Amino acid sequence: MEEDPMASIHAFRLAPALLALLAAAGSAHAAEAGSFFEALQRYQDDDVKGCADTLGAMYHKGERFPDGGELLLVECTAAAGDxxxxxxxxxxxxxxxxxxxxxxxxxxxxxxxxxRAEPAWPQMLARAEAMQKQRAAQMDEPLRKELLDREARDQAAQHAAIAAGGGEAFKSTLPVAKANAEWLKTVIAEKGWPTRSKVGRDGAKAAWLLVQHADQDPGFQAQVLPLIEHAAKADEADRADVALLTDRVLVAQGKPQRYGSQFVQGDDGAMQLRPTEDMPGLDARRSAMGLPSLAEYKAILAESYGKPVN
Structure with missing residues (x-):
C-alpha cells in the first residue's frame, strides 16, 4: 500500500486530502514541501491572507509547487480580496x-x-480556452484520453478494494492492472514515455499511475523507472512519482525502500511501514522529493483508511 497518488491538491477540502496532495507533489528543494504545507494549514484555519502570503512568496522566488498546487495560490489570493x-x-x-x-x-x-464574478473574467476565460486549444493541438489527445480512461478504471478498482477492507481485496484489481500495463508497454515501445508535453500533466500522471500499480510485473516497473527519472529532470514528470516508483521497485527486489511510501497491512489490521533504509535521514529525503514527513503521512493513512498505523 503506497501513498495515494490521486489525492487532488486542488480539492481544498479535508486536511487528509490536502496532506495527500503533497504525497503526489514534485518539489525542487527540501524547504518547499514544508512551506506549501504551512500554507495549506493556514487555508484550513481560514487564514487566507497567510496562505496567500506564503504561496505568493514561493511563487515570486521561483520555487516549484506540487503538481496542481498553483490553484491554491489563486484561491487564497482571491479569498484574501486581492x-x-x-x-x-x-x-x-x-x-x-x-x-x-x-x-x-x-x-x-x-x-x-x-x-468568476469579476467583470474581467469572461475575457480571461476566452484567453484561457484559446491557450488550452493551442496546447491540445500540440499534444497526442487520443493517447491522453486513453490514459485518463484507463486511470479511471484503475481508480475504480482500487477504491472498490479499499471499500472491501483492503488486504486480500486488492487481488481483485489485478485484471485491470495487468491490462493497463500490457497496453502501456506497447505505447512506450511505439512512442516513448508519455511526458507532460505529449499528453499534459494529467495524462503523464495517469501513465505513471498505471506503472505504479503494475505490481504483477516488477520487471516492467524497473524498466520504466529510468524513463520517469529522465522525464522528471526535464520537468516532464513529478519528482514524487520517481520517489514512489523507486520504493515500489526496491521492495519488489527484496531491498529496503528509500522514501518510506510502502506499507503493509498486518494480521491485526494495522498498517506497518515496510523496511526502509537510513531512517534518521528519511524525512529529509521525503521533503527533497516534495513528500510530507512520515508522521504526517501516517496520520493521513490512519484517517483515510480508518486503520491504526504503526
Missing part, C-alpha cells in the same frame, strides 16, 4: 500549463467564486 493579483496569477499560470482549467472554471470555493 482579485487583481489573483487574476494576474491565472493569466501567467495558464500560459505555463500550471493550472487545472476545469477546477479553475467549476470548483466551488470562496476565492474562485469571487474571481
Amino acid at each position: 482579485h487583481a493579483a489573483a487574476m494576474a496569477y491565472v493569466v501567467a499560470l495558464l500560459g505555463q500549463d500550471r493550472l487545472p482549467l476545469d477546477d479553475l472554471l467549476h470548483k466551488d470555493r470562496p476565492g474562485l467564486n469571487a474571481l
